[in-house]
Amino acid sequence: MxxxxxxxxxxxxxxxxxxxxxxxxxxxxxxxxxxxxxxxxxxxxxxxxxxxxxxxxxxxxxxxxxxxxxxxxxxxxxxxxxxxxxxxxxxxxxxxxxxxxxxxxxxxxxxxxxxxxxxxxxxxxxxxxxxxxxxxxxxxxxxxxxxxxxxxxxxxxxxxxxSSEEIGRTQVQHLAKQLGNKGEIAILSATQNATNQNTWIEFMKDELKKPAYQDMKLVKVAYGDDDDQKSFQETQGLLKAYPNLKGIISPTTVGIAAAARYISGSSYKGKVVLNGLGTPNQMRKYVKDGTVEQFSLWxxxxxxxxxxxxxxxxxxxxxxxxxxxxxxxxxxxxxxxxxxxxxxxxxxxxxxxxxxxxxxx
Structure with missing residues (x-):
């Protein structure tokens, strides 16, 4: 901050x-x-x-x-x-x-x-x-x-x-800890022009430049436009396009809930780590069924x-x-x-x- x-x-x-x-x-x-x-x-x-x-x-x-x-x-x-x-x-x-x-x-x-x-x-x-x-x-x-x-x-x-920096960096830090600092990751954002999302993503990319994350690679930033169905489809697309994907950060409440819904009903459950920003009421069932280990919000x-x-x-x-x-x-x-x-x-x-x-x- x-x-x-x-x-x-x-x-x-x-x-x-x-x-x-x-x-x-x-x-x-x-x-x-x-x-x-x-x-x-x-x-x-x-x-x-x-x-x-x-x-x-x-x-x-x-x-x-x-x-x-x-x-x-x-x-x-x-x-x-x-x-x-x-x-x-x-x-x-x-x-x-x-x-x-x-x-x-x-x-x-x-x-x-x-x-x-x-x-x-x-x-x-x-x-x-x-x-x-x-x-x-x-x-x-x-x-x-x-x-x-x-x-x-x-x-x-x-x-x-x-603090925008705090949000961006900690989401990388949390995901990295869950992945043992290794693997391909993607970001599922809201719209391409959303000021808050883009600021956080810049701090995420900057955090990923640190030596601690040399074995992690950001392969794609996808945009679900804060639309539930589009975010769901973008999650599906990411997992098909990148078969070695290990983690997704979704810094949007609409995106993380849609991604969790897709992963929870797929073979990726327990294999792909999802983290990001969500509300407890949206995410409760996905935390309890093991789809998501943790997420953040104010x-x-x-x-x-x-x-x-x-x-x-x-x-x-x-x-x-x-x-x-x-x-x-x-x-x-x-x-x-x-x-x-x-x-x-x-x-x-x-x-x-x-x-x-x-x-x-």
């Missing part, structure tokens, strides 16, 4: 111990908040934070997920909408039924016309949504990206579920809550999105805004047969 972007927070007692993760430091690059402000009239362009400002009542917060029928995104958004109610705001979820790059644009335009106070977006493409989001910010509608970032100058804050409910509080704090003038500002996210505690407007929820949890029944989401 980058030292600038580590959020100060009170750690809540968890039902299960969160795994200790060793993280290498990485340099960050990209547009600075000051540069972004010149373009869009956002955070640092003369706006001053007033940490003591009261939370405004009746704020309108709109969650715009990658796609409306994605079960993971629904958990995030429902939790954010519930949190909004707690502080007197009104939350809603709108979005497309597919995860194509430009599918979210018309929804952003409608939300601008509706004069929402904040738009929270999990971007399908970092750039396709930029024009309308900048238009929203010019009209004093606050923009918070969550789960999957936009380009940095197209929002005030990005709520990152965990608590998506907490991600939604944190997003709602960040958006309301922006809309109330408590924060502007500048590095170093702090805000309280209800029972989650205090968070600090890091470099490039990034706020990190916390480290992911590893789920396995020993702890999976302690979680229900």
């Amino acid at each position: 980058h030292p600038h972007s580590r959020a100060r927070r009170r750690i809540l007692p968890a039902a299960a111990a969160v795994c200790a993760l060793a993280v290498a430091l990485a340099g960050c690059s990209g547009t600075t908040k000051d540069d972004a402000a010149k373009d869009t009239g956002t955070a640092a362009a003369g706006a001053k934070a007033d940490p003591g400002a009261p939370m405004k009542k009746g704020l309108k917060l709109a969650f715009l997920p990658k796609q409306i029928n994605n079960p993971y995104e629904k958990i995030v958004d429902d939790a954010g909408i519930a949190a909004a109610k707690e502080f007197g705001a009104v939350g809603k979820e709108v979005g497309p039924s597919d995860a194509k790059a430009s599918s979210q644009v018309s929804y952003i335009n409608t939300l601008i016309q509706q004069r929402q106070d904040a738009i929270l977006i999990a971007a399908n493409d970092p750039n396709a949504v930029c024009g309308p989001l900048k238009q929203a910010m010019r009209q004093n509608i606050k923009v918070v990206a969550y789960d999957s970032d936009t380009a940095k100058d197209c929002r005030q804050i990005f709520i990152n579920q965990a 608590d998506p409910k907490k991600l939604g809550r944190l997003g709602a509080y960040a958006a309301a704090s922006l809309a109330s003038g408590r924060i502007t999105g500048a590095q170093g500002e702090t805000f309280t996210a209800g029972d989650l505690g205090e968070y600090t805004i890091g470099k490039d407007g990034e706020v990190i929820l916390g480290p992911p949890t590893v789920f396995d047969v020993k702890n999976i029944d302690e979680f229900d989401f």
